Amino acid sequence: MSKRKAAKYKIDRRMGENIWGRPKSSVNRRSYGPGQHGQRRKSKLSDYGIQLRA
Incomplete structure (x- = not known):
């Protein structure tokens, strides 16, 4: 399993x-x-955007 290297806090704030x-x-x-x-x-x-986030 790979490790997520993206900015986790940025993803939190986007969601x-x-x-x-x-x-x-x-x-x-x-x-x-x-x-x-x-x-x-x-x-x-x-x-459609809601489906993509799910």
Whole structure:
């Protein structure tokens, strides 16, 4: 099994919840997504987008 090398906290903030269960996760500190445009309001996810996230 391979080890995930991507930024785990960035993925947490993109999904909007603490996926990895770490207490140090930035989701607990920031309620907005990662990156330059993360503080913008989130648009509604389409049905297809919901299927992709599941």
